[in-house]
Amino acid sequence: FLTRNDALIYSAITLVYYFILSVYTKDFSSVKSILFSGLILGFFVVSQTIFRWLYYGDILPNTYYLKVDQVPFLIRINDGLVYSWDFIKSNNLLLLLALFGSLFRSNSKKIYFLILILFAVVYQIYVGGDAWGRWRFMIPVIPLIMILSTLFMKDVIDLILEKSQKTFNMFFKKNMKELVFFIFFAIVCYLNAFPYLNEIRLKVQLSDVIYNQNNINKSVALNAILMPQATIGVFWAGSIPYYTDRYAIDFLGKSDLYIARMYPHLPSEFVWLQKITIPGHNKYDLNYSIKELQPVYIQRYHWIGQNLRRYTVENYVRFEYVDENGVTTLILKKDSPYVYWDRGKVLMWGE
Template sequence: MKSKWLKAAIDIDRPVLIFLFFFPWSIWFIYRTSFTIDDIRYFCLLDDAMISMAYAKNLVNGYGLNWARFGEPVEGFTTPLWTFLMIPVNALPVGLNYKSLFIQIFSMILLALNILMIRELMVTHFGFGTKRYWFPAAALTASYYPLNFWAFQGMETGLQVLLVTLSVYLAFNVIEKRSSPITLLSLFAVAYLVRMDMLLLVLVILGFIAYQPGFIHVNKRSWLIGFTIFGMTIVSYSIFRWIYFHELLPNTYYLKLTGVPLEIRALRGLYVFVNIFFLPISIPLLLIIAGTIPLVRIRPKLGLPLLIIGICFGYSIYVGGDVWEYTNVGANRFVTVAMPMLFVLFNALLNQGLSYLDQSKKPSLSRDRAVIISVSLVFSLFFNGFFLSRWGLEAEFKKLTVIQHPTYIAGLRRIISKSMELQAWLQPASIVATVWAGIPAYFTDFRMVDLLGYNEKTIAGMNALLPEDFRNYWPGHRKSDSPYILAKYKPDFFFFVKDDFGTDDLLRSRGYKYEDEIRGWLKGSG
């Protein structure tokens, strides 16, 4: 019995080997994102993810979908479905310090399901001849640090990447008449609710399907029903947004894509794409792309993952990248969700190569397995920055093994600690203005004001305060107007604000005093 289990665990034809590493590593990573404050263990997501958690918590507590807990509600989240999934978590009878753990566990399940779907995609649609190996694509997806990082830190990435893989799988099934377009278009409706910008994925896949021979002879009734479901989803949520938030688009759209010249966004997006993401993995990435393009004509299915990779890379450049670029994570959220499709192409090329090898040499299962395991290991190390990373081999090793706490964890602990200390300084109904929109809003019950405009319409619609060097442009963090905030809200405290946008002299002149112990400006203490 023991030997049978061991054989299954090391068999590359079964997913046991991958999950034998994925689940323990994931649990270890999640644990390493936690910390103790006054002997109490806290699990916490990235501050942006905690914005969604704050909306969910406030809804459960009777404030509605209102981050600020007073005034007119603002749609300060970009991920409606992900935010709504946090509502039942926040209704659980457990402390705030543990609720983020449930989101992390849910993300782990989503990532595991994506690994299984990568396996199914490879076996069903990317086998060549007798070669239907799937292990390389699944192993690279399971071990890709940026994907796991963003998912376990509470971002919607785990759900988003699963939807990408499912969409590609179903698109091929629709083309081959294995499944109904209704299923695919219903999935697109879900994708839209996760992130509105996933409409780009929808357009790419629909365009790919429409380009296929024989498309005009498809079941028009099924397509009509599917498009009705998809369209009604968009219309229904748009009506809800207009009635509830009085806007046509999310507030984050105005914050990040208005008031900023396109050339600034594009230059910064291209800079971080090349220097932070591309250069460390340029060799395997270019090899895969160069190997795929000549085969697209004879293997048309390769074209769809290639298009998805291109649209995600281009979108990242267009929006200016992400705010958390200058760290050792390795890839931002926008490019990360496309990487499993790159791993699918790599696996497909490997299947093609092994198929050609059988034509010149005697087929050998042991040779195939040796090639698959060794190449998968080398490429996994490459894609995780072990060879060309600017941070060095030692730093990348500590990152991947999680010997050190993941990036941002020390900062999250400090913000939670200071948020709780703040409650001893202020009255419960105090108004707190902050540049950290997630954690303070979640772990306190103050009325909140967002200094950077994520949850403030007027600031979101302003022109950005642009730096002299486009490399110092931080998407979503270059709009602020302290005089406007002072006049409209009259905050009792400015939290974690120290000379941001030249506010020191202004706040001092209005009777505020900087309190280093709680990291901010207290009204009336000057």
């Protein structure tokens, strides 16, 4: 929970499930343990909420305001549905097997797994999906999908063996059961992973790897040329602030109260059941982030509908830094006293 607050969803469902199961089976000793576990979870929830209120002055995380607040409900649901539908299409075989697995020879634990999966999808829809593909919000329940799929395949093989002992005895001897299951499971995994085979085989490099590599190189350069007092303005508010340890201004508002509480920039025309906006990336005000806050370094001067090139050319310079990682070009505040100007070369705009 302390790492990701949405873990509360899965924790709460789990506690409710085991509480109902324990009451139904009259296992009252387990009820006490479950209630105690709930108190521990509640302690962390309340403690973090109090800390957030005392430290930030709000009981809700800033990312809630950024991704949910002020975003029209129907637009958010539309984008969440589009995003989740892509997940279903990309994993249709595995999801279908998981659904059959939860209903075929069903029991309470299978239904519990199914509820967790459904709540993950509902949550993903409610928050409007995500800025990137690969469906990271579904990661906690992917093992459950795999388990249900595996159980269904096992149950089907067991059923065939039970019903067809004489007819298929030569093909389904007991010592072949595991082999048949393994082949079936391998085929399903291969078909589900087919769109990503080149990445799995490392034949292509993920775009995220390239972006992260560039950001780390920029962080190394910034550490070398910026004094500790310098501020940095970024769109990628993760690796660069982390590795530079400088005061960071997040242009997209994940750590900026003003930006997070803005009304999102939405297209004037859009089509329902197509992606309309990008969660967490649709609130920005570069006039505020760059002109008013005046960061010493800016990662970029434009974002979707805003472009501050003229202001940037007048007030910032391009700076070239060379090290063992190669050449890194940065945009720095002109004549800033917090830059070691002798450690690189100022470039003209257009070079």
